[in-house]
Amino acid sequence: MDQEFHLNQKNLKSVLSNPVGARLKIESEISLGRIAGPFCKRPISNLRCSPIGLVPKKTGGLRLITHLSYPPLSSVNDFIDEKFTSVKYSSFDNAVNMVKKLGIGAKLAKMDIKSAFRLLPVYPGDFDLLGFKIEDEYYIDKAMAMGCSISCAIFEKFSTFLHWVLKSKSGSNNIDHYLDDFYFGGKSDSDECEQLMFQYDEICKKV
Numbered sequence: 001m002d003q004e005f006h007l008n009q010k011n012l013k014s015v016l017s018n019p020v021g022a023r024l025k026i027e028s029e030i031s032l033g034r035i036a037g038p039f040c041k042r043p044i045s046n047l048r049c050s051p052i053g054l055v056p057k058k059t060g061g062l063r064l065i066t067h068l069s070y071p072p073l074s075s076v077n078d079f080i081d082e083k084f085t086s087v088k089y090s091s092f093d094n095a096v097n098m099v100k101k102l103g104i105g106a107k108l109a110k111m112d113i114k115s116a117f118r119l120l121p122v123y124p125g126d127f128d129l130l131g132f133k134i135e136d137e138y139y140i141d142k143a144m145a146m147g148c149s150i151s152c153a154i155f156e157k158f159s160t161f162l163h164w165v166l167k168s169k170s171g172s173n174n175i176d177h178y179l180d181d182f183y184f185g186g187k188s189d190s191d192e193c194e195q196l197m198f199q200y201d202e203i204c205k206k207v
Contacts, residue, residue, distance in 0.1 A: 011134060012053030012067060021054060022134060025064045029143075034118055036127075037139035047131040047138065050076060050147075066132060066147040076129050077149040085149045087156050094176050098185050102174065105188030109197050113159075113204070116180035117144040117151050120158060155179060162207070166200050 015022045029035040036043070051067040068076040099106055113119070122130060122142055130141040144151045159177050167175055172192060174185040182200060186192030 009049050009051045009070070009133070011051045011132075014054040015052055015134065018054060019135065021062055022052070022064070025054065025062050026134070026139065029064065029118070032118075034141070034143035035139050036142055038137035039139070040137060042131075042138055043140060044128045044131070046128050047140070048076065048129050049131040049133045049138070052132045052134065055146075063146060066130070066141060066145045068145060068147045068149070080149050085153050087153045089156070090176050090178050095183055098174055098176060098183075102185050102187050107186045107188060107190075107193035109184045109193050111182050111184070111197060111200060113180040113182075117146055117155055120144040120155060152179065162200075162203060165203055166196065169203070170196055170199055172196060 010016075011022075026035060026037075030037065051070055053065045053067060054062045055065055057063050069078070072078075099108065120143060122144060127140050127142065130145060132139050132141065144154060156179055159179060159182075163175060163177050163182070167173070174192060175196060176183045184193050184196035184200070186194070186196065
């Protein structure tokens with residue numbers, strides 16, 4: 001595929017119709033160290049640029065996505081083996097069984113990880129695959145991209161690690177997670193649920 005083709009990808013309509021919103025989101029990600037740029041010229045000679053878009057969040061605000069499945073048959077995602085992208089999530093039955101075990105009046109809580117994928121850094125050797133361009137300026141995504149086929153699988157491994165740490169420290173089995181959502185439980189007459197929430201929060205701060 002001609003290199004120039006990947007340098008001049010047209011961004012999605014959500015960005016073209018809202019350039020100010022896109023700029024604000026990009027600037028926010030730059031301030032957090034998740035995006036490098038802007039560059040007036042290609043910062044990497046073989047930088048591959050993919051289209052970007054904006055998706056509204058349920059809680060308000062915008063989420064920046066990268067269309068790494070474009071163009072068909074020649075996208076970044078096309079070259080990621082499917083065996084690395086498959087994910088096995090915790091089943092709903094696990095949560096149901098936890099509630100049954102805890103009994104009537106059980107305490108339950110849920111905590112999620114904000115900007116989950118974006119917390120994980122990308123190996124610098126892959127920066128050349130994660131470029132994008134807006135208004136003649138180049139950028140490099142340095143964090144796990146929303147739109148990369150392997151992102152869920154990698155983040156699930158990270159969540160499983162957090163789950164293991166919390167279980168090891170607390171000695172409790174009343175923990176479950178589904179990607180970036182963590183669930184805690186405790187009997188009605190105990191503070192186990194509250195303690196799990198506290199310990200989880202402390203672990204996340206250290207990580």
